[in-house]
Amino acid sequence: MKVAIVGATGVTGGSIVDGLFASDTQFDITALVRPSSVEKPAAIKLKERGIKIIPIELQDNHEKLVAALNGIDVVISAIHYQSIGDEIPLSNAAKEAGVKRYVPCFFATIAPRGVMLHHDRKEEILDHIQRIYLPYTVIAVGWWYQISLPRIPSSKLDEGLTFANNNIIAGGNQPSALTDVRDIGKYVATIISDPRTINKKVFAFSESKTQNEIHELVEKVTGEKPQRVDMSKEQIEEQISPFKKAGESNDMRSVMEYWMSWGVRGDNTAENAVYLGYVLAKDLYPELQGRSLEEFIQDVLDGKVKKFYGQ
């Protein structure tokens, strides 16, 4: 199966590349990389692993994109969220090249429309995909283990936490679906090899936990009680409000809206995913297991998890 990935040098894309390599299915991988990034270490690493690198711009480059995607079975977008508009020309080219499955960049929590601006933009990309009747598979994975853990007093977890979070949202009792970023690729490899998932939204996550349960688990594994910083619905609303008024999209707003969604509203559950039309990877592949959160905490404690972003 010939797979082309956009964003293969990023965190999600990296997990996907690892997952495709580790799979029993034989994947022939192409990475579409911006010409300006081809000489960067991350791209060179991909090349060393035997991945074909195509330096290409996504915008205003239709004919070349179509040529690059000619013969490709599956296109996977793990694009940076600020570049998500590039999925319009990418999906148009995929349609013309006869790509059999397009996986837009959804690899996060699930929610209805109108809750998170960031998520709504992903839905608008899906709207476009549907207008051109491009075969697709949406893959959502829930909230990432890597940004779910609190710091502990000894700071022993700090090295492995990309984004430590000691805030307990609205009491900390909403269950939320969680996945180790390192397992995203494993789920993706399985889902894109399955004809049942064509034109479907799939929710693939490893565990469901409340924040209170996460704190208990951290204490159990590390022997240290994490600090709790209570954060109410109103406090989150107050932080989002100025961005909303200004129509501004940024990292802070995005994080706050995610917290509002999974933490206050409780959107990010298997039950709600089914309500919203997703099929569950747990139903499709009962034997497919991701790492447990407990295992992840132990890995962080043992220095086996690398921090990502800004490294």
Add this chain to the structure above:
Amino acid sequence: MKVAIVGATGVTGGSIVDGLFASDTQFDITALVRPSSVEKPAAIKLKERGIKIIPIELQDNHEKLVAALNGIDVVISAIHYQSIGDEIPLSNAAKEAGVKRYVPCFFATIAPRGVMLHHDRKEEILDHIQRIYLPYTVIAVGWWYQISLPRIPSSKLDEGLTFANNNIIAGGNQPSALTDVRDIGKYVATIISDPRTINKKVFAFSESKTQNEIHELVEKVTGEKPQRVDMSKEQIEEQISPFKKAGESNDMRSVMEYWMSWGVRGDNTAENAVYLGYVLAKDLYPELQGRSLEEFIQDVLDGKVKKFYGQ
């Protein structure tokens, strides 16, 4: 099963009332009617058929609406499209009253988002329904027989045609799903009695025909060749363009966008419905049959079909 209907005095609502009465399932029907319409003939007719009439405003009337919907199993909206915003307070009240299934007003063709303003507004109502996690069933029925037939030279069909259409859109070769309005209620009665359709979108239509096939069938049944007025994609775009620029929503724009969708783009097919996440009533209920288009043409010729709107 206790059913409350909004818009029961309208065309779609009337078909739904008939369908519920004709069903094997025992439905206890309540009609929510504007206080100003309670004394109108259509409302009095409903009352004479044993339907409970509740005179009620939908806007700014939350507590009374909740009380009216208390104990109701299924709420069906067959609201006029210009009042579709009233579905927000209606669905909020349904949620609070514990209604088990809410059927928003979709009873027309299927299409992706961003093709028809009118359809997008329906999708936005569904977004709201999903944000409040109200159990729902979307029922689309395709384009109506009643607005699909051309006039014939002898004018023999005119009396039964609500909206005669001799325009052949973009060559007339796109297949499109069609249903007799009189059968909408039959489909609705079956679908809302089925636990499998909860939180699903269902496409229930009777026949799939191209415009050229419709003309042939009219000629076969009536012995007269209908006039063909060719209408190109560009002509439709030209007619829609000023409304789009002005951000204006009106009947003409709505009809033109429907034509663009089913006639030019070819959105309104079973195949596309499945792609867009609908389940097909034909798959769920292979034995459930609507009137054929041929039967409908004969009925019009025989004066058995009444024109609706503006009568």
